[in-house]
Amino acid sequence: MHKQKITTSTNQYDVIVGKGILKDLKEYLPKQYRNILVITDSVVNELYTEKVVANLPNEAKVAVSVVPTGEASKSIEQYYQLLTEAIQHQLDRKSLIIALGGGMIGDLAGFVAATYMRGIDFIQVPTTILAHDSSVGGKVAINHPEGKNLIGNFYPPQAVLYDIDTLHSLPEKEKRSGYAEVVKHGFISDHAYLKDILDVDLTKEIEPIVMSDHLQKGIAVKAKIVEQDEKEANIRKFLNFGHTLGHAIESELGYGEITHGEAVAIGMLFAIRVSEQKIGSNLPYEALYNWLSNNHYPLDLPSISTIHLVERMKKDKKSENATVQMVLLQDIGEPVTENIPDQDLTNLLENFMRELGSK
Incomplete structure (x- = not known):
């Protein structure tokens, strides 16, 4: 396991890279959360959601939102639907969003976290090589038909938990x-x-x-x-x-x-x-x-x-x-x-x- 600490003007968080992190996920959460929403895509959902949910704290209320795989899901429609689901799952300002997936999910889920109730905690759980870049640094966004990532924010995660075992399933x-x-x-x-x-x-x-x-x-x-x-x-x-x-x-x-x-x-x-x-x-x-x-x-x-x-x-x-x-x-x-x-x-x-x- 390798840990790097990122310190910026607005936040400090750990980036942890290693094997088998998903099975110990609750050990790496930065604090206790009573209500957790996992946001993922349709492909990653089949591969890892069950494992992630099983390794979250037993006392936490956990919900899962799944969007279609692919860059097209970084849209205003999917963003709005996720906000609706966050409300329906009764997330509050002390809740957590987990972005489980690649760069698209990290950007989309992070933007939901940045704007829901003016900002709640989220962590990045990347499952692609690409996400080694997008999960670090706090850029979150959705696309506009006129350009990529034109609607977004700078909103750092509370942690980046990178299990490289997930990379073996990549096409x-x-x-x-x-x-x-x-x-x-x-x-x-x-x-x-x-x-x-x-x-x-x-x-x-x-x-x-x-x-x-x-x-x-x-x-x-x-x-x-x-x-x-x-x-x-x-x-x-x-x-x-x-x-x-x-x-x-x-x-x-x-x-x-x-x-x-x-x-x-x-x-x-x-x-x-x-x-x-x-x-x-x-x-x-x-x-x-x-x-x-x-x-x-x-x-x-x-x-x-x-x-x-x-x-x-x-x-x-x-x-x-x-x-x-x-x-x-x-x-x-x-x-x-x-x-x-x-x-x-x-x-x-x-x-x-x-x-x-x-x-």
Whole structure:
């Protein structure tokens, strides 16, 4: 078991990573709760809800709310339904919400917790690789048809309890999605860490000790940044490397058509190309492209309007005065932010999409 403490201006909480945490779940709860609502999705519900409920305190009244699996559930409709169910289950300000699932559930359940009765406790119980990133840092949100995570808050959990035994049930698509965020943490932090990640073959079983090491290091990268900038006033923006185009692709294709990590992977390739052309960086584009290709990331996108993508990117939360701001790299471990004028962005994106299509 590995424990990291996250200390921000608004909260302090533990991130615990290890094997068998679900069976000892009540030992890790930060305080006693009389009323608990577990929010999960239809796939995770079949796998882990029974085990989680069985290992909560006997004296607690426990209810379960299940939403359809997939990014489309991060909607105003599902959010409102969960608030209704919280009221029906008589949750009060001393109750607890448990977010059991991947990044979608963490964002959705966390936003419910942040806004129900002006905020009640919640804990993250991630079941995907992707959630090593999304469960830490306190960003909670739902999507709008015009853009991803546009409706949300900064609301840290009371704990993150990460049982890596849950990761063995992941399909290859979810492994790809999660490892894109691991790669991102490598790019913005450390040459050796990135090299170690790019040696992994996602088409084969990953040794638990290797995966645990990658996840712990990724969490540490994020924790260090979040502790300095909880509400994304400056350096927290670096965690969005690859996300400006990635979010635009997700929104334009329709949520669920491509996973978050698969979209971010393409976004990182684009950010590298922009870094090379705008600030003269020398980055391992081919190494990343080959790793993504060898691990079956979808790099051959359907025809997407460049104009539409640019408009989506301008609605990104990092944009300022309707000008797209991208996270670029001077070198591995040296991220910067740069405003990209519309015409430059359009030209860069058109060239990039042609390059992708020609490979």
